[in-house]
Amino acid sequence: MTRKQSELLQFITKFIKEKDYSPSFDEMKAAVNLKSKSGVHRLIESLIKHNKIKRVKFSHRSIEPIS
Numbered sequence: 001m002t003r004k005q006s007e008l009l010q011f012i013t014k015f016i017k018e019k020d021y022s023p024s025f026d027e028m029k030a031a032v033n034l035k036s037k038s039g040v041h042r043l044i045e046s047l048i049k050h051n052k053i054k055r056v057k058f059s060h061r062s063i064e065p066i067s
Contacts, residue, residue: 001050001052002046004032004034004043005043005046005047005050005052007031007032008028008031008032008040008043008044008047009047009052009053009065011023011028011031011032012028012053012063012064012065013065015027015031016064016065021061022061022062022063022064023061024061025037025040025041028040028043028044044063051066052065052066053065053066054066
């Protein structure tokens with residue numbers, strides 16, 4: 001896992017614990033200092049591939065960490 005992937009995973013986990021919902025792309029972009037939402041999308045897709053997070057069907061802001 002890359003440093004950015006790790007940073008994003010930690011941010012997502014902490015955010016969900018504190019607020020009980022997933023962060024938006026803009027919040028994730030700011031948290032890991034990326035310039036575009038497409039960069040966040042690539043990180044999310046790689047975390048899904050590595051079974052670190054999953055998408056929740058039929059839910060707004062639909063990602064969550066896999067324990």
